[in-house]
Amino acid sequence: MLRSGEGVSHKILKALPSGTALSLLESSRETGYSKVRTENGTVGYILTRQLMKTSSARDRLAAAETKLKVAQAEPERLSSELTATQSELKELSSNFTQLQQTKKRIAAELESIRHTAANAIQVAEERVALRKSVANLTHQIEDLKQENRDLSNQSTRDWFLIGAAVIIAGILIGLILPRLHVQRRKDSWGSL
DSSP states (O other), X not given: OEESSSSTTSOEEEOOOTTOOEEEEEEOTTTOEEEEEETTSOEEEEEGGGOOSSOOHHHHHHHHHHHHHHHHHHHHHHXXXXXXXXXXXXXXXXXXXXXXXXXHHHHHHHHHHHHHXXXXXXXXXXXXXXXXXXXXXXXXXXXXXHHHHHHHHHHHHHHHHHHXXXXXXXXXXXXHHHHHHHHHHHHHHHTO
16 A cells, blocks of 8 residues: 555555556665655555565566467477478579589580681680689579578577577476465465
8 A cells, every 4th residue: 555654544545556666765664664656656655565676476477478478489480481491492402403404504515616616716705705604603503502501500590599498488487486386375374
């Protein structure tokens, strides 16, 4: 109960639900009351023993449950992302195979041109053009190989993060649930 002064003889300003955030202005050990301000600016007095430095267990449990729901939804999202990545990897592998075939075909054409060309200048120019094309294709192949490695590393990293999230959620629940049980026992003894 938020009162207008220190003591039960003072008027009750407001009944505060458990877990209400308050700003501590001052505290008196003699009377056992603390002067506080609510979030809407109301100033009053409340028993010091009713104040907690941390949020209530109910609020912390709700926050932990929210985090758990987010962590449980994460594997589905990552699984969907993995499927998309695998599909992209298949497409890149297909492109890589096509590029290898194109490279072989261009190399064969270059060899054919070497044997059949009569004009030396024309042969030289065509050779330079084909070599540039082969170099570009080789560069593209290397880029595709690197992208393939990057996608594989990303997938491994995603599964590691999923595992870490599940472990953290388990630890949080393991720490919070026993404390809730202990606090209930203490409360029941204190009410006798």
